[in-house]
Amino acid sequence: MARLGDISFLNCAPLRWGLADSGAGAELDVRSGPPEWLADELLAGRLDISPVSLARYLGQADELVLLPGPAIGSDGPVRSCHLVSRGPLEELDGRVVALSEVSRTTALLARLLLEDLVGVRPVYRRAPQNVGEMLGSAQAAVVIGDDALRLRTRTPEGLRVFDTGELWRSWTGLPMVFAVWAVRRDYALAHPDRVRAVRDALTDAVRRARAAPAAVAASAALESARGPGGALPEEVLLDYFRVLDYSLGDRQLASIREFARRTEARGEVPPGVRPLPPTTFVDTPVTASPSVPGGRQ
Missing domain, CATH: 3.40.190.10 (Periplasmic binding protein-like II)
Structure with missing residues (x-):
């Protein structure tokens, strides 16, 4: 069973709803927490696959492989x-x-x-x-x-x-990608079938959530009521989930390259992080070399 990270913010509420709706969540060991904690757990080997901040992924691209399919971003206002x-x-x-x-x-x-x-x-x-x-x-x-x-x-x-x-x-002129799903490179090498299954489950969760916006917003409103700030109105959450972009297509990859270029020039991420190709590693062989998508030259 794959150990999957889950950002405990409301930006991942649609995925939680989708995984529950499909039943796929029961097949995963899901652990929730803030992004930085999840990244630490992933790099320490206590998680296998997890959403991590884009900056953290770029900084650890020799140890992590980008999971294709889901991301967290926006093509304009993100609201959060x-x-x-x-x-x-x-x-x-x-x-x-x-x-x-x-x-x-x-x-x-x-x-x-x-x-x-x-x-x-x-x-x-x-x-x-x-x-x-x-x-x-x-x-x-x-x-x-x-x-x-x-x-x-x-x-x-x-x-x-x-x-x-x-x-x-x-x-x-580009969308912004705030977080991506990443896999430990050793886990991707050892368990490619599990990685594909998680990719497919997350992609399906997004599809299900997009098809039921009112149900997702109602569920997220109940979730927000358990937080310290009190419940958020369903109409606010409907708008929020409408602007969030969970895709990782060509424009999002171009944005990641641009963000990496600008931050590398300032010394904020390690030099030599390769621009990500539009292909997906789970559909092509994964090698142990850090020259795979997302690795350093």
Whole structure:
């Protein structure tokens, strides 16, 4: 039985619903947690396949193989990955920007946007994700996940919310990929059939969720009610799941290449991470060499 990671945010609620609807979830050992914890568990060998942040995947591409099929992104606004500021982004030069400790891709994306698009050089500080505390000592903050979704829904007076997915799309013309599913390279070599089965189960889960948006939103609303921020309205979740993009096609791969190029130029990811081809490793032989898709040259 494959040990499968599951991001405990609402962005994976449609996949949880789809896996339950198909019954495939019962055939998997599913373990939930925040993205950084999942990446640590995957790299430590305690998970076999898991969603991980794009930045974490790029940084560990010699140990991980990209799972084709699912991803988490948006082709425009994403609703749950934000730069939150007390004023215009152009006023952040030299000011403190708090970066959520649970975010890696959005924190790196925010730095790209601020420095290369807006043209400011803030001072960055990592901090636990608590918006009130973050903004108590900073002019702006990077916030992700359910907290960001709630913040967009109920924005406190005096704050501005800048959607990083929307900013990336307007800047590059590309969708933004925030997380991908990755497989430990040794596991992919040893169990290709299991990897194919998980790929197919996740792809089917997305299809089922897309075909039943009202049921998914109702289930996610109940899930959100168990969180510290209280229940989110079903109409908010319907809109959220409508804009989330779970595909990993040619445009998403082009975006990953562009993000890797920009971050490598800044020394944020290791050099030599190859651009990903549009083919899928599960349908072609996997070798032990790190020259397979996603590996380093």
